Amino acid sequence: MAIKKFMQLVEIKTKTASMIPFLFGTVYAIFRFHEFHVEHFLLMLFSLLSFDMATTALNNYYDYKKAARKHGYGYEVHNPIVSYKMKPTRVLLLLCILLLIAVGAGIVLFLRTDLLILLLGGLSFAVGILYSFGPIPISRMPLGEIFSGLFMGFVIMFISAYIQAGDRLASLTLQGGIAVLQVHLLEVILIFLVSIPAILGIANIMLANNICDIEEDIENKRYTLPVYIGKANALVLFKLMYYAAFVDLLVLFFVGVNPLLCLLVLVTLVPINKNIQRFTQQQTKQHTFGLAVKNFIMMNAARIAVLTVAIFMTQI
Template identity: 75%
Template structure:
């Protein structure tokens, strides 16, 4: 399979939605706990990227199989299987291979960390598969934004911090048939609070995708959030989620969780606002959907850079 076809099948441009939370959780662990485990980072990177690509490929494969029509609404361009006339059998084999790689790296990481990683990793894998597969996939319900935001935002950031910090965040032990879960409530709450911009940004990528696909989704019986609430309210929600992320940064700075340098994130307000205006004026998969990914990168990459600078000054 040509690399161009593969990258289109897994929609490589959307992988920032999982890589950015991984980087942020890692840099947060270094800033908060002064610890970094390079081998754990590599294993999580391989597992996370492989599984993210797997779920995207499953989604495209499932769309191809379930689509009521395979032409119109730009379907011939944004579904790689149709665009490149790919063999469904070859796509399925690739999905299995990527899934095996993701599971293998995840199991090795579990053996080096603990049972909590197995629990959270298994739950994330289950949600990722159910997102695109099953009698009623999550992506075909008005819950896609919530699940994608929470799992790709909060859970990835939490796990990417946990693989370095370990029981300073939480632990799960199994002894003599007794399971003991210990959670550092304050630290876990702080991780959730710092995850809010990522949660909202990822939810907005999904929301933008569903807004662009509304007509196609209605015909193919995909009852996403914009289909339920309408395009107008969906576009309003799209705007509000971005600004709520900036409010979260202010709150965290006031609480002293984030260093003040993170207020530099507000420099991204101008380009983000411009992208919001452009998208809401013409929400299309071909021309403006990428702006939601760009906004996510702008707001969250800025936080990673600022936190990275703070880390340098603390050592």
């Protein structure tokens, strides 16, 4: 399979939705706990990226198989299996290879850490598969935004911080055949609050995608959130989630979690607000869907950059 076809099949541009929480969790662990393990970082990188690509390819394959209408609504363009005339058997083979890499790297990471990674990793794998596969995939229900936001925005960030900080966050051990879970509740709550902009940004990528596809989804019996609440309400929700992310940023500053430098992230509100207005005026995959991805990158990459600078400043 040619590289271009592969990149389109796995929608490589959308991998920022998993890579940014992963990087931010790592930077957060360095900033708060002063810990960094290169081997753990690389193992999670290979596992996460391979699995993210596999689930995207699976989603495209499942849409290809389940589409009720195969003409119109841009189906011939938006589904790479159709537009590049890919052989379904080769797509399935690629899926298996990506999953093997993801599982293999994940198992090695578990062996280097502890049982909690096995539990959280297994749960994430299950949700990722059920997102696109099964009798009623999550992506075909009004729960896609919640699951994608929580698992990609929070769980990925928590795992990436946990493999660096270890029992400073939590631990899961076996004692006499009994599983004992210990959680540093305050630290976990703080990570959840820090991850809210990532959670909401990823949820908005999914929401924007579903808003753009609302007519096609109705035709193909995909009952997503915009189908249930209507396009007008979905656009209001799209806007409010961005503003809530910036409120969270201010709250974390006032409670002393975010350093003063993080206030610089507020500057991104100007271009993000312009993108919100543009998407509100027109919702298409070709022209405006990418604005949700840009907003997510701007808002969260800025936080990673600022926190990285704060780390270097503490070392001076």
